[in-house]
Amino acid sequence: MELVLFGLGLFLLFVTWRWMLKPSLLDATRDKLFDLRESMRAYFIGTKEGLEHPAYKDLRMLLNGHLRYTEDLSFVGFMLTVFSAINHREDFTAVRDKLDKKFNSHTDSEETRRYIKEVRLIASAIMFEYMVKTSLLAWLFAILGAIVTFVKNMKKLGVLLTSGDSHIPWGRAVAAMLMVSFTTVGLGNNATARETLENSALHAL
């Protein structure tokens, strides 16, 4: 009889993950991307060119691509693309530089360039977060990486814990640890990861 209950439990767990938790995570991710698109629109309304700004057009297209691609994003696909990028580093770097140049060519204002870069980084981070949250493999990988990072940085952590600061933002610390662990092995929110996510997003529309 225990087997029956075990089977029922497994079945319910699968149903909860596939048809409840995952769609909710997907919607939450898209909410973040929509909010980013809204704030980006508000930013460009405040500029001299307004919504006629070519950077607005391209950034909106990019965010739309992310929105459309979110559900198809998978950790396995991401890993395969990153490994491919490592094998064809020159080609991927050239394509990334071309995209960066395109975004930078839209404005002479350093502030707007910084803003464009920030929006692209935030969008990639949102996608990255969704990818990790929805993949068991990514979680295993992140936890293993976090342990390695923890051991490597134990000295620094010891200083932090004995510094007398009673307010340590643990939530952010854990998220940062996961990101650091990914970056340690070349899969973090670095240029390759961003390029991988943006390339997929731009092909999604």
Add this chain to the structure above:
Amino acid sequence: MRSVNATVIIDRHTKMNKNELTVELSRQQTLRTEARIGLTKYVLALGAGLVAIKLILDGLQPLVVGQSPEAITALAAVIREFHLGSALGYLWGAGATAAWTIERKGKKRAIQKKSEYQGMVESGEPNRSSSGLTPTGDTPAA
């Protein structure tokens, strides 16, 4: 795979330089590998689902074969295993699922309304492009 107009694909490819073509080729290979892995995962999940259902049915079988001593023993086993705590757990799960379903319907309705109003506000704006999602914010069927 997205249903993209073939002309657009050809047009996109003819405008590519060597680097872009290599990246595109690699992207297509990745998509193919990802699809194969996806299929394997799907088959494994389906297999696991079938095993779970078989476990449940095998366990329930003695209960439905009649009033034999085996059926009574099996029923007693169910009652013995199905503690009050477990029953409350299942009830809690059912309640949480019902609440989630109601909230989700409300959220989808809110998204649809927001989408309508946003369309009104942004209509006629230069450089406006859409994500191509459905009015309820879902990925459209391929």
